[in-house]
Amino acid sequence: MPLVTTTEMFKKAYDGGYAVGAFNVNNMEIVQGITEACQEQKAPVVLQVSKGARAYANHNYLVKMVQAAVENCPEIPIALHLDHGDSFEVCKSCIDGGFTSVMIDASSKSFEENIALTKQVVEYAHAHGVVVEAELGTLAGVEDEVCVEAGNESYTRPEEVEEFVSRTGCDSLAIAIGTSHGAYKFTAAQCTRNEEGILVPPPLRFDVLEECIKRLPGFPIVLHGSSSVPQEFVKMINQYGGSMPDAIGIPEEELRKAAKLAVCKINIDSDIRLAMTATIRKYFAEHPDHFDPRQYLKPARQAVKDMVTHKLINVLGCNGKA
Template identity: 60%
Template sequence: MPLVSPKEMFKKAYGKYAIGAFNVNNMEILQGVIEAAKEERAPVILQISAGARKYAKQIYLIKLIEAALEDAPDIPIAVHLDHGDSFELCKAVIDAGFNSVMIDGSHLPFEENVKLTRQVVEYAHPRGVVVEGELGRLVGVEEHVVVDEREAVFTDPDKAVEFVERTGVDSLAISIGTSHGAYKFKGEPRLDFERLQEIAKRLPGFPLVLHGASSVLQDLVEKANKYGAKIVGAQGVPEEMIRKATIMGICKVNIDTDLRLAFTATIREVLATKPEEFDPRKYLGPAREAIKEVVKHKMRNVLGCSGQA
């Protein structure tokens, strides 16, 4: 099966479930995500960040994704640039074959964000590529993106409508209380569902996106710490909150931190319990399996997209 447009995925999902957008950085993570999608019969979006392109090189990632398309011919798969920070980067991945890009102008003044996002849309749409914009800022760290609580701004519903109308974006990442990284909340977790409901009301049927949506699964944190990590006070978005958001207009949920935790905790466990082991396959293999199990859990119990392929 060729790449499937997220627009098709979102149209089927709206108000019922969400598509998981999982960040991939290497072969094992990609394989784990694809095996989960195959077993759960679920559509999936493979996200590649600027950092992943720098780490693995775009050409290697593209070839891995081509292999995934052959390996899972009946699973709807999209390839998405996560947090593109410039028109040039978006253009480069569009020209390379990505069928979805996110242009993140959320750090810019509103008018500059509109201008930049519109520029990407005007290049992408004639080439059959969909565009995700962002309005509002999230607390936390996402590779090169650093925002503290004082700078964080929730998405204004009025501005959201204006932004969509003026830019022509196909989906919109909104800020309702999630954050990037493993330390999402200092106190009790809370998402602004009233704000989400108002945005969805003003943009009926329009796909909304939730960034920073890892739950920072505590069993993974505990396992990592047991075998030498120092992850203290990490707290994510409760899974029941994410599930609620998926039936209120959130069609795409970004998940990265939970994959990193699963991967690293498993590698730590193998190396700590089998110190004589030096074959990378012996610890990367179990880490790949851990990725698969986390993604299956998300698809089945959080996103509700199992069986939708």
């Protein structure tokens, strides 16, 4: 099947009480690991590309790699999505360049400016058969060019969501309920420590999510910054020469709860990076004489596949839903 928009997959996810995984892609091994997992688990998937990924790998390379994945995985629906587009021009370039979905992130602007820019993107995208994700509220953390210092984030205001969706015509809405970008999602001051001395992040604001659901019945909600930062990979990175103290993420049980509600798309990026980096660090330590990239990228690709498989089954609940 060709690339699809997210419209049908989100409708099925909403009705079925699960979420579709949106995984960031930057190179061939990541694309392969994600789509092979989804093919085996018969899961729909959103492959998303950030502005930073386009700068790193080139728009045309990324689109062609995704098209190759579509040909190799014909039984699953795949959408190609722009993550955190920050201007009309970037969104237009992706719409014209083969993407089936774009995000316009004007969340740092005023409410009226956010509406105006989002509406401009929506009008162009819809005229070209492309769907649009928008954002209300801001997430803390760092991921590619998205950078908001802890303490400067803002939760979504549920009383604004109806007007925003109505005036912009966006197809899905990313909200801020306490998730955060990157592997360092929270400061130590924001967390508590359990009996083992491990940092525990503050809980997600499900009251905000539930109020948004009441005001937007049937409308697909998106969560950004939803990596869980598996501690086994953090420990592996540190064991083999890395330094990632106090890197923690969103508990998977909270994400599964959100997926059972109206959250139809959950963004995961850092967990893939951690799995790849930890695997490569370990490989280098165990095989200091190897220099062929294929030798260490093969287990790294498998680590991506294993990570995605776990997320599809245990967090998103979208396995078997293709």
